[in-house]
Amino acid sequence: MRILLAEDEKELSRVLIAAMQSTGYEVVPVYNGLEAVKKAEAEVYDAMLFDVMMPVMTGIEAVQKIRAAGNQTYIIMLTAMAEVDDKVTGLDAGADDYITKPFSLKELLARLRSLERRNENYTEDTLDFGDITLITTEQRLESYNSISLSAEETKLLNILILNSEKKLDNKTLIEHTWGKNEKIDSEMLWIYISYLRQKLQSVNAHVGICGNKGGPYQLINNSKEDPK
């Protein structure tokens, strides 16, 4: 998993990074809410850990901004024990969970493992974008016609739909589709992008993937009317 950590206390941040990295997670640290918002806009993460009290922009405001942009990434708030209101406002702002300080690393890592299970086992059944519907459980793409997708094509289209507001680079797409251990390079990704393009065309979708060989790629909606 790739985790965005926003914590302004340098010492705590260092400890958290070390703990999460030792479990095999990739951690990107930032030190205030504004940086967190910028990172969330620019890159794809599996989870975000935000402290509440931070300089420049608080964790709460950052969550609000990130959610307002349509980002659905799982967010855990780090709140001080006494501040019940922080928990409430944090959750209401769009956070998914909170951990009260001081917390044990054991608990934090257990929560991340729980999230990992959820990501693997309970992904959304259907996703809509423009005039297409992706039924992930059945690996089927529908528009004015329907066609089956392979497991990899399903994962690839899934991440493209969920991050349609961003240009996604090769590394991100490959890691989310094939995981880290596979020997998949940008040539192979290009072939899968080509499969998806042809399949989108074969169901007469007004949705396309822009980007040339080598990436980055982005899903685009070419329909005249905006379904939103």
Added chain:
Amino acid sequence: MEIYGTYGKYLPEIKDEIMHKIDELNHEIDGQGGRKLYEHLIGRVKCEDSMIEKCQRKGLALTPKSALGNCKDAIGIRVVCNFIDDIYKLVDLLKAQEWCRVIKEKDYVSKSKPNGYRSYHLIIKVSTPYPDIYEKKPGEYYAEIQLRTIAMDSWASLEHELKYKHNIKNPEQIGNELKRCADQLASCDVQMQTIRQVIHEYD
């Protein structure tokens, strides 16, 4: 009952002539260094019984005019291709031919029927040395051309079997499975098409 009347004897001739023309097209392309456009070609004249049944179903009088004028598939040609692109290439080629006129087309490849059926249907009109139902000579005859890939063809034979089996316990489930299978075959067709394009990128 001879629903085709005196015109019945011309139908196999016309069918063979159309098949011959399509075969020539294939050789032309092949000769130009291209790859052959289709895998195989079959043709049939709709048997009298089926045509009578069709006219009755449509409430048409059992006359040669109904069978050869109102119905346009007394002569049927099926072209089975290797790749989806070849279907469209052939459709374009047929439209450009002087010996026939495409008067109707239905693209069930890009928009499949709800049950999953995929094929490209053309109704063509050809000029022949024989008299037609309007007693014109040279007369004009209709033929239906169905173009599909090998995968679509196998699927259609399976679906055809289902249509004539009435003792199936769970027709709805089987129907859903057939639909799913059609989507998977379409997936393979598109995949093969894409691989072919990727290979040719290196040309």
